[in-house]
Amino acid sequence: MKIKDIRKQKGLFQKYVAKELGICTRHYQRIEKGEQKPSKKQLAILTKLFRCSMSQMCDKKGEI
Numbered sequence: 001m002k003i004k005d006i007r008k009q010k011g012l013f014q015k016y017v018a019k020e021l022g023i024c025t026r027h028y029q030r031i032e033k034g035e036q037k038p039s040k041k042q043l044a045i046l047t048k049l050f051r052c053s054m055s056q057m058c059d060k061k062g063e064i
Contacts, residue, residue: 002032002057003031003032003038003046003057004032006050006052006056006057007032007050010050010051012049012050014028014029014032017046017049020045020049021038021042021045021046023042043057
């Protein structure tokens with residue numbers, strides 16, 4: 001499941017997630033679109049925020 005899908009499923013807004021990650025909304029949008037990869041620290045924050053595992057955020061190829 002993609003990060004965007006998980007975020008929407010949890011009812012969270014991009015602006016809120018970006019703030020929790022300590023980045024601007026535009027940077028977070030790039031992560032959702034796959035234009036940028038999240039850091040390990042950001043992935044750890046996302047798993048806690050979304051209450052999911054890293055494997056749930058990866059596609060079949062293991063990519064975020």
